[in-house]
Amino acid sequence: MRFGVLYAGTDDGRLWRTKDGGKNWLEIKNKMLPQRWVSRLVCSKYDMGTVYMTQTGRRDDDFQVYIWRSKDFGDTWEDISGNIPVGPVNVIREDPKDENILYVGTDAGVYISKDKGKTYQVLGDLPFAYIHDLQIHSRDNMIIIATHGRGIWVLDADAINRKEDKD
Template identity: 45%
Template sequence: MSRVVASKFKESRVYVTLNGYRNDHFNALVYVSDDYGTTWKQIAKDLPYESVNVIREDPTNENILYIGTDGGLYVSLNGGNSCMMWNKGLPYSIPVHDIAIQPRDNEIVLGTHGRSLYIAGLGEIQKAAK
């Protein structure tokens, strides 16, 4: 298990990301539970074949999810039904190991493997989701 993240929008919602490093299993595995972890649903099924390290919700829209994988940053505008790569300003195929959202400045901060930190505004993504 690479990350467990509680929702900021619904008390009963929790996200889990998994990686299979120990077993050479690299499927992208992201799950959500809306009932305190009693049942789980796989989301972000269209992510490429690579380990998932982290997931974060957008601070203003519960349907926007940011997902960090060994191949980069992905965004879902529809609660994980589909994802698209966010590569604007990022090197190709950069592992994203952590994501922090700064609500005051409406920015995303990415912690990467060997490529430092990246900071980007969230305004365009939030507008696209409306």
């Protein structure tokens, strides 16, 4: 992540980027991206030009999975929805210790990818719930998951990654 690089997204799928801390904003236009609510924009901590975006079409009765990655500051985007079944996506996070691992919060739980979004597995032992947010506490490597109506969950990321490797 580079100081001064910021992204903003709207509820109608529009995107903006600044590389100077907000002095000048450029609208990112890409016909490939749907006009859907931008639910999350996350800059990579591993690569300055990489940004992840999730979108949701829930309010339009569109339950397609929208997960995107750009490696060039948002100029081009690739679909990294992988094998996640239909359902709105609310949040994406990179693992603080392994750049290949992504965590995705959806309306139907949390998914983990160990190959940068090519494939995903359900993160087990959690209730079937709408995931509002998730954060990774890098010092303790704990995943904090906020659900709708099912509480806050705190999981050991190291233990999860060891368990998922065995499966």
